[in-house]
Amino acid sequence: MAAESGEQRRNRRTSSDLISRCSTSFVYFSLIQLALYMVPYFFPNFSLLTLLPLSAVALLAVAAVVRCCKRLLRVRASAPAFVFLSIIFVWGVYIGVIRQVISPLMDFILNTEFLMLMVGLCSILSTDPGFVTIESSHPNKLVESPVSVVEAHSKELVPSTCDMPYVFSAEENAFQLQRVRYCGLCRAYVKGFDHHCPAFGNCIGQKNHVLFVILLAGFFFTEASYVASSSQYSAKIKILDKTGHLASLSINLVISTTMFSLLQLLWQGVFLAWHIYCVCFNIRTDEWINWKRYPEFNLTVHPEPGRTPNGSETRFTNPYDKGILSNVKEFLTAIG
Template sequence: MVESADQKQRRAWWRSTLISSILASLTQLALFTVVLVCPDSSMPSLLPLSAVALLVVIASGRCCKRRLRVRASAPAFVFFSIIFIWGVYIGVVRQVISLLMDIAVNSELLMLFIGLCCIMSVDPGHIKNDSSHLNELLESQALASEGPSEESVPSSWDMPYELAAQEISVPLQRIRYCRQCKAYVKGFDHHCPAFGNCIGQKNHVLFITLLFGFVVTEASYIACSSQFTTKTQTLDKTGEQASLSRNLAVSTMLFSLLQMLWQVVFLAWHIYCICFNIRTDEWIHWNRYPEFHLNVQPEPGQTSSATETRFINPYDKGIFLNVKEFLTAKG
């Protein structure tokens, strides 16, 4: 019996979800082992060891996936990690937490689930194939490809590029091509593997809000688990079950701390990009987009006669207007 395309897709989805659950379990097991092997170590000494353990698990997982020719789902990994942290909180940590803090942490975790479901399903700003904007953009690119020299035209492996800001109409500005989705996205920032979707003009605010929510939730969990470990260490030093619960709280606290440190850096980067009205893809691949090119002619007397190309941001209107434009942008 021949499988249909939908059956193959569902089968691949279940396989990738299963692999993600295994990887999430191995990640937590690796951190728990670090705490178990070094029970008397301080948090500053456990943190680098946990980071190394995570890197080993990630590298081993990628190697195994290549050899077995299977794929994992990054969004499923995020979901399983949240479920695990939530389970440890409900089963272990919340015993010593006040009612008000308990309500706050559970509300934050619930909002993360809702936010993840929303950002995975919401349209980031895809330009439909029958859109007049896309037709106009493709026609403009076809005309432009005849004019520039071979040096200014991207190589064959590069995805389609945009025209200079002054050469295209406002609705066509900042329409970029996503390699993963194989689609044009308005206001494209980057493709987020963790959320399984592009980050574009329609969901950029949601992405920043969700990223901030992750940082706040992880900080709350770290505070709660730290309170739990302190109280259990003071009150009960003999019980084996109490020791196991404490190690579990410490290992999940280390996982949350490592995630929070990475996400704080990522959030700071995106805030910087918002303030100066630049997208991540534009910053990394600015040489693909002519509107960011500033050709500087050599000064008289210089030995080199080649024209130097520098970066310039034509979309930067000042921090206040940039932030206002970001918050009020519509798809």
Template structure:
């Protein structure tokens, strides 16, 4: 419990340090163009995250990534309520607050969701299982083949069913339809929660885009409001810094969503795409003209059933 509190405290410090740095950037470069500030924001975030990790390793502290995500959402919400809310319409205010609440609920749900863990007693932990390629074949590969068996037998008579199960070293378990372990959400993404994961990413994009719209509206009205002394330059800088932070999040999250949509369309998992050379079912040996096998391997996806069937399988996966 104490280690968890220390990790959450480290995340809290990281959030405030990043937001304060971006605030200083916006405060001292008030006349800079938006297209100048955005690349600087991205560069600063990358540098700060890297420095933060180095500092945490030096002091032996691990930050809690889900806490960082939650505190970042909370920080934006507080800034919205205390600064930006005054210039938004009544309808937009209601919509944005609902979006944030749903985002927090979704984050809580995915952290506690079952991604498709292979349920078995301890005697089965080292026992071979397999993941069917079709109705007659089966294979299983895990994230780090060097430390666990790579080809395993099925035990259907025990009721142990594994569908494209892979081993996650972080959760120390096999996961059906394993895509990746998401540190930001503190959970594996697998067969049972992959679709919800994509929906949650879309929710993040919509909420952050709404915040960008509200913050940009506040910044645009700043000059008029400032004339009657109702807001300070610090408020405008805070709105701009958080807007830049949110926009940076939107940009990489959109790319991430596009990647997962691509994976759904072609029925391939992130782990399988990265580590396909460790999974025999994705390997095809190239035969030379002389009929001799070459050392090079070619990728082939045995799970691809066509875009429509792949999407149907993705949308209806219940584990």
């Protein structure tokens, strides 16, 4: 039998690591849902507003335990797998329980939203965010550019996985190098880099920023629709069941998934609002956090003549802000 090649061994290790991460995510997800299910099980007479903080405490407790176990066992989880499991589970509860009391129009809307989430998540996992390849013979061109990459530019660049990466030579205009940043997790340069999203398993850059915002909005509105439908289900079931003997498994599943969706809505609403703000003012998350690292965002203010000199002061300035309408137009069209 022929000896196993190095590439085959690497592929086998990669597959084994992926299976291990997905299995860890499955265990983590199962513990999360079990903890949420136990909240209405032990407190059946509590209102949703009371159950919400209890659910948050349960999530934090499970997260702390799982984090400690992962460190002890030296295993890692896959965030995209957790997201997939969340969508499938909530969708399954909707189809199996809630759907029976929902209007056909609302049923069509919710199923379409869930389906589009699955399609969008698969797309963003494999989409090229805008990886660029910098020729090793011209590293200084990028560094000396007024909109240069200043983070880890001396590190070796791992070739990107995209089929047709950008290749910038010394003869090209410096405009092409604007807002090219380095992602330490992907160990690659990304044009229009916003941040690395663990939940979607990819960098967010110029080529997939629009898809990211659309997908984020899709999660927000889908979960909001699910909460509305689950509330409608709970109200109708209580009216229909005069004796008060509700199917405990079904109603607890509905309540636990509603709590899960509400907690997701709380942080996703803030996150969506932040990215809408970034689009309107043409700023990236990485640029906002690390603006002192990028020269074009640094404005040096010198003390006025006649006053006691206290030294120059560095303030934030955004050279890319062209007004909200122009910024939104650039965001929607900047895919190249």
